[in-house]
Amino acid sequence: RxxxxxxxxxxxxxxxxxxxxxxxxxxxxxxxxxxxxxxxxxxxxxxxxxxxxxxxxxxxxxxxxxxxxxxxxxxxxxxxxEEEQRFNLLEMVQNLAQYLGEDAGKKGIEFIIDLPQNPIEIHGLEARLAQVFVNLITNAVSFCEDGDAIRVWARRRENRVLVVVEDTGPGIPDEALTKIFKRFYSQRPETDFGNNSGLGLAISKQIVEAHGGVIWAENIRPTEADITSEPLGARFVVGLPI
CATH class of the missing domain: 1.10.287.130 (Signal transduction histidine kinase, dimerisation/phosphotransfer (DHp) domain)
Incomplete structure (x- = not known):
């Protein structure tokens, strides 16, 4: 049944x-x-x-x-x-961030990498998870302008690791927060229309959940007490089991 x-x-x-x-x-x-x-x-x-x-x-x-x-x-x-293997997640994120940070620098965007010194190993598909972080970082770069900043950081929390990509771009419209991980949904300026299929975040969610993890998006606000305040940027969080 x-x-x-x-x-x-x-x-x-x-x-x-x-x-x-x-x-x-x-x-x-x-x-x-x-x-x-x-x-x-x-x-x-x-x-x-x-x-x-x-x-x-x-x-x-x-x-x-x-x-x-x-x-x-x-x-x-x-x-x-595909066969899962044990690998150093932080080393992979570090390499990706350094490479993609060059594109951000060309746009005048400050790129900050804040990762722990000690390695954090997980069991999974390294290439697929790399696809997730490439998507999150390139999305952040595409929404930022000259003078903005992107920060990629990670922290270990007991039996899981959190990897966060946050930026000082325009943030995410409140009505889009529950939709951005749906297939073909895209919330982009008119000047960028048609340059994305709207599948990137849906694929990222599928990959993360296949690893027993979670992914979510939120706005960065001056104070969490006032959810109506203008966002200071967007934050995407990936949580993976260790």
Whole structure:
């Protein structure tokens, strides 16, 4: 009975995923169809160039979307098949942070790494967890501007380790806090529209939970006593068992 129930849940999940995929692909396809149709009629070269830019953007968006969908659809089986190993989580986070911190520095963002001296080893899939922290750090960089700061820090708490990525960017809209880990949800400025599939955080959540961990997002506020105060930035926390 349990196996049948799990199978039905998986079928329902696949159907929902297929429906979500179809919905997401229709948007850039509709934009492409409109741009191609307009391209046949425009006479001025400047209008043609603008439409070609739209077409190129939509093609890149579709390519990114299909790649992320492919990765997401294979993730369940790959998480089961790949062999877990014991590794130093802090060393992995340190290497990633140093590398990605260079991109932050180019944007004028201060990048702070605050990790304990003693190694913290966990049992898991190092490459998959690296994917989680790459996503969290690159997201923080994309939301920050010149003069902002990003801090990556970790602390051991009894039988688990917390790795935190926080920034001084615009924070997360309150209505988005419960949605940002859903598939295809994206809360980005208009200038960045179409540059993300909205699957990154959903995939990160899936990887963390497959390791028996938790991931959540919150706003950094001047005082927790006043939840209506303007956020000073965003904080993403990953908790993993040791």
């Amino acid at each position: 349990g196996m049948v129930s799990a199978l039905y849940d998986r079928i329902d999940g696949n159907e929902q995923f297929a429906a979500d995929v179809a919905h997401e692909i229709k948007n850039p396809l509709a934009s492409l169809r409109s741009a191609v149709g307009s391209l046949r009629m425009v006479k001025k070269e400047e209008h043609r160039v603008r439409l070609l830019d739209v077409i190129e953007h939509d093609v890149r968006r579709l390519d990114r979307l299909v790649s992320d969908i492919s990765n997401a659809s294979r993730l369940d089986s790959e998480l089961v098949k």
